[in-house]
Amino acid sequence: MMNLKLSAISCSPRQKTGFPRVTGEAKYYSDVYLPGMLHARLVRSPISMGEIFRIETGQAEALPGVELVMTYKNFPGAFRKDIHYAGEHVAAVVAVDEDTAEKGCSLIQVEYEERPAVLSLEEGLDPESPQVFAGEPNVHNWEFQYYLSERDPESRLFKRKELNDFHGFGDVQKGFAEADVIVEETGLKYAYCKSPAMNPRGCVMSFRDDKLTVYTHSQGMHHEKTMLAGVLGLTVSQVNYVSPFVGSSFGGKIAEPENFNNPAHYLLIAGFATIALKKPVRSVYTREEEMLCGWSRGSLSAVKIGFKKDGTLTTMDFDNWMEVGSGGDKWTVKNSLLATGTALYSRNCEHMRGKLRYVYTNRFLSSGWQGYGSPEGHFAVEIAMDSAAEKLGIDPVDLRKMNHMRAGDVDAGYDPLSYISCYISSSAISECLDAGAERIQWKKRRLPPGQKTGRFREGLGVAIFCMGAGRPGEGNTTSAMVKVFPDATAKLISAQADLGQGQHTVQCQIAAEALGIPYKNVGLTFGDTESTPWSSIVASSCGTWFQGWATYEAAMDARRKVLDLAAPKLGVAPDDLDIEDGVIFLKDCPEKTMTFEQAFGPLNIYGGYHEVVGYYYHQTPHEKCMKDGKPDQIYIPKEKGAQFVSLVVDTETGMIDNVHVINAQDVGRALNPKVVEGQFLNVRHGFDHAVLASDCIVDAKSGRLLNNNWIEYRHCSIMDCEVDPIIVEQPGDPTHPFGATACGEGAACPTLAAFSNAIYNAIGVRMKETPFTPDRILEALGKS
């Protein structure tokens, strides 16, 4: 590993692709207007369950300006006859303009054969309810749960795993029998809520000269392109995927066109239509459609924890029933375990049982976004820990300090999916707790609920978190390319998506630091698949960590090649040389220097070294993630930290006000402190779900989403919630070239528990169902 100059990292240089974002020149997919472009609009089902009995499209087809009407009959790859949720798409009209397409939609007559539907998680759990998918139960055990055993006394790693109907280790019965104090919380309900995005999903496509160009928003262009080519019957080389800007996503826009249960149908509709008509087609969802199709999440949990008298957490039993709607992503449920004795509380936990279930309902699709199941687990466990602290008579901060994961503790959850268990690479949760407690004046301000009187009551709450950070398991790949030029400038060529999380900036910082040239000298080629090498999907908060390795190693590859050119000219070995501020010099004699231009040698129109190209294909695990180079002893990085909430409850109205959230998070090294801060500010999404009553409300009879807009489904404004980001740096995480870990989704994990704990501290009632609406608070106070 190189000696860090810290010239391009640990600072906040100007945003790399910010210029077009602030001038209005950035072309989001919806800003693409192609000559002769047609517009697609959709007909959506008014019923939640059943099938199309009759569909009449003749009038729409006859409408002047309509070029194509699509249904399950002519495009079975994009539509189906069965209906599984209200709002499922049943037909599309492609026309010369949006108004004509809308009119065409109104002329399509559909008759449905309606069947009883399952419209809530509770109904899904009821064995008497109808089946969402005929012949299949609504409640499923997550298929990949393992019992871990044969724990090595020295390494603490498990050596054996066997498929089971729960995930865990030890013997929970024995653990509870031996426990001094047992705490149990049930009925912990995380409301079905939506991934937010400014730009609603959609695409514009054009098929010309046997080549498909797809303008859309993507977290992983190469991955989506390959899938889409397969579904549309094209070769991968025929497709260029264009997504320079995303318009926010938070995981909720990940598109898998080959998976019908993933809400990426705009890609299928525009794709089939543009190939059939040989004209550009635009399929853009309205806000109402985005509210319907954006990924949801929600679950029901129960937690039981056993402690020794001194507060040592020895045993945990955890149940999570994750609603996936009508066949959404079933993998999300695995991440709920992150908050349990398998990871966050792995330090002392000897007995663990996590029962993971996913539940079908006739509601819009659910999948993981911003936290991917982890927020649901944290909501349950961190409320139970608050309850435990009270029962044990220990300060909630201290109880967590006793039990949270440390560097070198074992991760026995799902992040190490392809291993049996792994080591946690770093964890400064105690330092985060101290920093947050000091900032909020925890000891001074936090009085027990019993001591509070009056109408307005202040409460303080805390919750800690750990979130997966970067898919370290075997088989994950990504790549990057770096070109270096004779004037000591460079171009990073990378498909890594910048959703707003700052990856364009941070990856250029990594390249600059590795090359030893100023950040301003590094440009970026990005935005489509034809001009960039494969890059993995931006998910699991993996940009800085996972893609960071690819960028770093590609830059190091280019750097080595530059030094190989310089060394013979200076009569030394390449290892004797270093680069700083774009100048090559001898390590032992820094006065002896050489420019890149001198190293590259003479240039002419026929040849010379006009550029040096570095490339790296990153396959996990990187050798730096192996403890002492042992491939069976892997380090796993985590996002981790502590969140504190202070608020005031109005006991007359049930309203919550004066909300202040502190997010203290250990990021290893903050490569760009301003970008890191920006990620922490995302805790406001928790405020949406805690206070602004962001919950998908469906009509109890039809299953239609009632609050499908931003007036009734509110998001945090600039007036609503104070956030205090505290960056805790402990450089030295062995799994990253610069000792950084990750930051992104972590801040979304503990917020709802921290709110619930703060409300408990204010009014002495434990709120176990989100959102914490005034009517629920009044009911809890016995005032409804």
Place this chain on the structure above:
Amino acid sequence: MNRKTITLTVNDRDHELRVEPQWTLAQVLRDELNLTGTKVACGQGACGSCTVIADGLAVPSCLMLAVEQEGRKIYTVESLAADGNLHPLQETWLEEYAAQCGFCASGMIMGAKALLDKEDDPSVDRIKRALSGNLCICSNYDHIIAAVQNAARKLGERA
């Protein structure tokens, strides 16, 4: 088709347009004038992505009918760096990392400009009130406030 001919004054240029009476200003700016810096995110005036300045006021162009805008002086984000140099708000937006995904930036910057056109040195509270109708889903408000304050300072130094 029931189109009307109107003249819209956008970024100091007059445009003669044939528009449907139900077309919104945002729609006409984007679809007819190719000024796609103005974004539409909610279509209900709930997010401010479509904010433009009309006769000195920051307004949601998705709620305004184009046929009613004749005679008004309308400015979009494209007017700010028309001379090739970034406006101080755009400079500070970059320095403070005020645009994460960037989709709110056009509307947010125009909202801030309407404020700074009237007030030299607005307080944090004034900035919050002025931008209370502009959502940033990345919830990057603290950076946005810093960018507006710094831009006010830069404008003050220039004056």
